[in-house]
Amino acid sequence: MIEITIRRDSTVAINLIAVVSLFLLLATIAAFLRIPARRYTRQKFNFSDYTAFLALFFVAGLAVTQYVSAISGGVGRPMADLKSRKYINTTIEALKFGWLMWAFANTCVRLSMLHLIYTIFWAQDFTRRGTYVLSIANAMFFVACLVDWAVICRPFNFYWRNDIKGVCGNIQQSMLLVAIFNLILDFLLILLPLPSLWKLRLPTHRKIGVCIIFSMGAVICAITVVRIYTIREFAKPSAKKQWSTTIFPDAVLTSVEPSLGVINASIPLFPAVYRKLTETAFWQRSTSMFSSFRSKSTQSNSSKDTLPHEESKDGTWMRQKSLRKVDSGLTQEKHSDGLSEKTTKKPSDVESQTSPDSFLNDELAGIDMQGMAFPQPTYSKNQKKSHLETHK
Numbered sequence: 001m002i003e004i005t006i007r008r009d010s011t012v013a014i015n016l017i018a019v020v021s022l023f024l025l026l027a028t029i030a031a032f033l034r035i036p037a038r039r040y041t042r043q044k045f046n047f048s049d050y051t052a053f054l055a056l057f058f059v060a061g062l063a064v065t066q067y068v069s070a071i072s073g074g075v076g077r078p079m080a081d082l083k084s085r086k087y088i089n090t091t092i093e094a095l096k097f098g099w100l101m102w103a104f105a106n107t108c109v110r111l112s113m114l115h116l117i118y119t120i121f122w123a124q125d126f127t128r129r130g131t132y133v134l135s136i137a138n139a140m141f142f143v144a145c146l147v148d149w150a151v152i153c154r155p156f157n158f159y160w161r162n163d164i165k166g167v168c169g170n171i172q173q174s175m176l177l178v179a180i181f182n183l184i185l186d187f188l189l190i191l192l193p194l195p196s197l198w199k200l201r202l203p204t205h206r207k208i209g210v211c212i213i214f215s216m217g218a219v220i221c222a223i224t225v226v227r228i229y230t231i232r233e234f235a236k237p238s239a240k241k242q243w244s245t246t247i248f249p250d251a252v253l254t255s256v257e258p259s260l261g262v263i264n265a266s267i268p269l270f271p272a273v274y275r276k277l278t279e280t281a282f283w284q285r286s287t288s289m290f291s292s293f294r295s296k297s298t299q300s301n302s303s304k305d306t307l308p309h310e311e312s313k314d315g316t317w318m319r320q321k322s323l324r325k326v327d328s329g330l331t332q333e334k335h336s337d338g339l340s341e342k343t344t345k346k347p348s349d350v351e352s353q354t355s356p357d358s359f360l361n362d363e364l365a366g367i368d369m370q371g372m373a374f375p376q377p378t379y380s381k382n383q384k385k386s387h388l389e390t391h392k
Contacts, residue, residue: 012076023259024063030266031056037269041277055108065098074244081155092160109261121196130192168386172235183224216264229252241390
C-alpha cells in the first residue's frame with residue numbers, strides 16, 4: 001500500500017499540485033453546471049450526464065495519485081536527495097494506479113460524448129453507425145489498457161519494487177502505443193458529428209460556431225500529441241537518470257487531458273445556463289450600469305473633441321447644431337420607416353433559413369439553435385424504428 005509521509009515540497013512538486021488542482025476545479029465546475037442546465041431545459045439526466053460525473057470521479061482519483069507522488073513521493077526532488085528507496089517506490093506505485101484512473105476517465109468522457117452525438121443525430125445513418133463503431137472501439141481500447149496495466153509486470157508489485165524477483169515488459173513502448181491509440185479515438189470522435197452539423201440550414205457563421213463547440217476536443221488531441229513527445233523524451237537514458245524531475249511534463253499532461261475531456265463533454269450544455277444567467281436581475285443591472293458608463297464616457301470624449309473656435313459667445317451656433325442633429329435624426333427615422341416594409345422578410349423565408357435539413361428535421365426541430373442547447377429526444381422505440389424505415 002501507498003505510505004503517505006508529508007515532506008517539504010520542491011518547486012516542481014508545488015507546480016504539479018497547483019496545475020492538477022486548477023484543472024480539477026474547472027472540470028468540477030463544468031460537470032456540476034449540467035445540473036442547472038438540465039433543470040432550465042426541463043430535461044432528465046441521461047447516460048451522457050452519468051458518464052460525465054463518473055469521469056469526474058476518476059479525474060479526482062488521478063489527482064489524488066498525483067498529490068501522493070508530489071507530497072510523499074519523489075516527484076520534483078533530485079535523484080541525489082532520494083537516498084531512501086521508500087520515496088521512489090511511493091512515486092512509482094502512485095503513478096501506476098494513476099495511469100489506471102486515466103484510462104477509466106478517458107473512456108467515460110468518450111462514452112459521454114458519443115451518447116450526446118447519438119441523442120442528437122440518431123436519424124442520420126452515418127452518424128448513428130459511427131457512434132456504434134466508436135463505442136465498440138472505445139470499449140476494446142479500455143479492455144486492452146486494463147490487461148496491459150495488470151500483466152505488464154509479473155509479479156504485479158514488481159512494477160515499483162526492486163527487492164523482489166520479477167520481470168516487466170517494455171513499459172515506455174506500452175505507454176506510447178496507448179497514447180497513440182487514444183489520440184486516434186479522440187480524433188475520430190471530433191470528426192464524427194461534423195458532416196451532420198455542416199448540413200444544417202444555418203448562416204455560415206452560426207454553422208461554424210456549432211462546429212467549434214463540438215470540435216473543442218482538438219485541444220485534447222494537441223495535448224495528447226505533446227504527451228506522446230514527452231513519453232519519447234522520457235525514454236532516453238539521460239532522462240531516466242533524473243526521472244524524478246523529468247517526469248513532470250508527462251505527469252501534468254496526464255492529469256490535464258481527462259480534465260479537459262470532462263469540460264469538453266459539458267460545453268454543449270453551457271448556453272442554457274448562460275441564457276438563464278442573462279435573465280437574472282443582477283445581470284441586467286450590471287449590463288445597464290456598464291452601458292450607462294460607456295455612454296457617459298463617449299459623451300465626455302465627444303465634448304473634448306470640440307474645437308475652441310467652433311464655440312460662440314452666446315451659444316447660438318451650438319443651439320443650431322443641436323437642432324440640425326434632431327432634424328437629421330427625424331429624417332433618418334422616417335427614411336428607415338419607409339424602408340422597413342420593403343426589407344421585411346416573410347415568415348417562410350426566415351424558417352427556411354433556420355430550419356435544419358430533412359434528415360435532422362424531426363430531431364432538431366425543438367433545438368434552440370441560437371442558444372445551442374441540445375435536448376434529448378422524446379421519441380419511443382417504435383417511433384424511431386418507423387422513422388428510420390422511412391428514411392432508408
